[in-house]
Amino acid sequence: MKILSAQQIREADAYTIEHEPVSSLQLMERAAAECAGWLVHTFGEALPYYIFCGMGNNGGDGLVIARLLHEAGLSVHAYMVHHSGKPSADNAANQERFPDVYHIHALPEFPDLPEAGIIVDAIFGTGLSRPVEGWTAGILHKLNDLGTKHTIVSIDMPSGLMADQSSLHAPCVHARYTLSFEFYKLAFLLPENAARAGSVEVLRIGLHPDYTATVQTPYHLTDGHIIRTIYQPRDPFAHKGTYGHALVIAGSHGKMGAAILATKACLRAGAGLVSVHVPQCGYNILQSTVPEAMCVTDEEITFSSQFHEPFRLHQAPEYAAIGIGPGIGTHTATAGALEKLLQLYHKPMVLDADALNIISAYPALLAKIPEDSILTPHPREFERLFGATDNQFDRLRLLSAKAVELRLYILLKGRYSAMACPDGAVYFNPTGNPGMATGGSGDVLTGILTGLLSQGYAPKAALLLGAWLHGLAGDQAVIDISEEALVAEDIVYYLGQAWLNIQK
Numbered sequence: 001m002k003i004l005s006a007q008q009i010r011e012a013d014a015y016t017i018e019h020e021p022v023s024s025l026q027l028m029e030r031a032a033a034e035c036a037g038w039l040v041h042t043f044g045e046a047l048p049y050y051i052f053c054g055m056g057n058n059g060g061d062g063l064v065i066a067r068l069l070h071e072a073g074l075s076v077h078a079y080m081v082h083h084s085g086k087p088s089a090d091n092a093a094n095q096e097r098f099p100d101v102y103h104i105h106a107l108p109e110f111p112d113l114p115e116a117g118i119i120v121d122a123i124f125g126t127g128l129s130r131p132v133e134g135w136t137a138g139i140l141h142k143l144n145d146l147g148t149k150h151t152i153v154s155i156d157m158p159s160g161l162m163a164d165q166s167s168l169h170a171p172c173v174h175a176r177y178t179l180s181f182e183f184y185k186l187a188f189l190l191p192e193n194a195a196r197a198g199s200v201e202v203l204r205i206g207l208h209p210d211y212t213a214t215v216q217t218p219y220h221l222t223d224g225h226i227i228r229t230i231y232q233p234r235d236p237f238a239h240k241g242t243y244g245h246a247l248v249i250a251g252s253h254g255k256m257g258a259a260i261l262a263t264k265a266c267l268r269a270g271a272g273l274v275s276v277h278v279p280q281c282g283y284n285i286l287q288s289t290v291p292e293a294m295c296v297t298d299e300e301i302t303f304s305s306q307f308h309e310p311f312r313l314h315q316a317p318e319y320a321a322i323g324i325g326p327g328i329g330t331h332t333a334t335a336g337a338l339e340k341l342l343q344l345y346h347k348p349m350v351l352d353a354d355a356l357n358i359i360s361a362y363p364a365l366l367a368k369i370p371e372d373s374i375l376t377p378h379p380r381e382f383e384r385l386f387g388a389t390d391n392q393f394d395r396l397r398l399l400s401a402k403a404v405e406l407r408l409y410i411l412l413k414g415r416y417s418a419m420a421c422p423d424g425a426v427y428f429n430p431t432g433n434p435g436m437a438t439g440g441s442g443d444v445l446t447g448i449l450t451g452l453l454s455q456g457y458a459p460k461a462a463l464l465l466g467a468w469l470h471g472l473a474g475d476q477a478v479i480d481i482s483e484e485a486l487v488a489e490d491i492v493y494y495l496g497q498a499w500l501n502i503q504k
């Protein structure tokens with residue numbers, strides 16, 4: 001699904017009005033009818049609705065919602081917040097059609113809402129161009145104070161939030177639900193806004209499909225349609241050589257679990273053969289916990305290139321894919337071995353965790369990473385690699401710029417992991433849940449990505465599919481296990497369910 005800027009959403013609106021054709025008032029009526037339908041379906045008819053409207057078209061939507069709910073016989077109280085001098089034309093037209101509105105010109109005029117009900121926030125939508133200030137900001141704070149007693153539903157955007165620039169320190173409604181028209185907005189996908197949009201419901205309002213099909217945007221939300229185009233069914237004549245021989249370099253004394261998780265995930269992602277490199281102390285552990293994998297040991301207590309037979313570092317290029325980092329530590333010998341590996345291996349590989357921490361300490365290594373490799377930093381690793389930013393919109397721009405400059409895929413972990421591509425595109429992954437914020441979850445992702453690369457998925461396909469499967473496995477697991485009890489091994493186990501789900 002494409003994610004459009006506020007300007008592009010306005011263009012989609014104008015294109016629809018011209019080419020459907022439909023009047024802007026009818027389009028507003030259609031959007032508001034979707035919202036009214038959703039509200040009644042979700043909350044029923046008994047509760048009172050307190051509808052706060054602004055002076056633009058978001059307020060116009062609010063006025064239509066008020067009229068439709070009133071006509072359906074529900075208890076409706078509508079308020080107009082006079083933040084600007086003049087209403088938009090469609091707002092004014094709808095005030096005429098529903099004049100029973102209480103006007104607020106200053107903070108002391110804010111009403112009492114004695115009975116618990118549904119607050120509909122239709123003060124600002126995509127037209128907000130700067131932070132809300134003065135008494136209007138006070139109104140937003142008052143609404144938030146009421147959020148414990150009432151349920152706040154924002155129309156299109158929580159008022160105060162800007163669609164495609166940071167509103168980090170700006171006053172903003174904290175909605176329980178946001179009914180977003182047609183698309184997700186970029187702002188909903190960034191953790192700095194986590195408390196604001198609540199649960200986002202995308203309502204179809206019938207914007208013209210031709211505009212959406214042709215408009216160019218760097219931002220996308222991965223969806224089932226994209227995943228189905230990536231997925232390749234296995235060849236009925238396949239043998240274990242068909243799906244590549246992957247190498248996982250992971251684990252050190254006390255961190256062998258990282259190697260187990262990454263190796264198991266690599267196997268369950270479908271790699272034909274998996275070798276795992278661990279220090280000697282990990283040999284028995286790996287051989288007994290992951291009998292499907294071959295185990296290569298190192299003489300040192302971590303990855304150091306002092307490999308025992310039959311593997312030597314110079315054989316690395318023979319592997320179809322390499323995933324390196326989970327639990328390897330950042331010892332100088334390990335850094336030296338990583339450097340050697342980067343000199344020897346020229347196919348896309350997966351770098352995570354300590355491999356990234358080593359690169360932060362030796363930034364010259366960045367330029368040596370094979371083109372189209374996948375880096376999977378969490379926010380702190382990202383900051384160590386590429387520096388801090390003032391807000392997460394700036395961080396997103398930095399993420400994308402680095403992916404383009406270094407010709408790498410970079411997945412920044414989060415609720416919606418952001419995956420930046422060397423061509424400038426950024427995909428957000430929607431699967432996953434808070435149960436997956438647990439030790440070892442990232443090691444599983446490294447294994448999945450390595451397994452997908454190994455069996456021949458191109459790096460971009462492996463990245464999008466891997467992130468999707470990882471989150472989906474977690475989503476399938478919590479159905480049986482709960483978010484609290486979920487551990488990383490469950491994600492590995494439920495990968496099977498995730499594969500079955502995308503094959504439906």
Ligand SMILES: NC(=O)C1=CN([C@@H]2O[C@H](COP(=O)(O)OP(=O)(O)OC[C@H]3O[C@@H](n4cnc5c(N)ncnc54)[C@H](OP(=O)(O)O)[C@@H]3O)[C@@H](O)[C@H]2O)[C@H](O)CC1
Nearest residue numbers: 013028056057058084124125126127128129130131132156
């Ligand atoms: N997507 C669609 O196709 C449809 C969307 N609809 C709805 O329309 C809004 C966008 O409407 P718009 O009129 O462009 O903008 P808003 O209603 O969000 O806000 C505009 C008013 O807000 C004022 N403004 C802007 N920033 C501030 C601020 N910081 N403080 C105070 N006032 C502010 C602005 O005044 P200006 O002085 O900036 O001119 C306007 O008065 C969209 O979100 C949907 O809800 C359609 O109804 C259906 C189709």
Ligand SMILES: [K+]
Nearest residue numbers: 121124155157
């Ligand atoms: K709103």
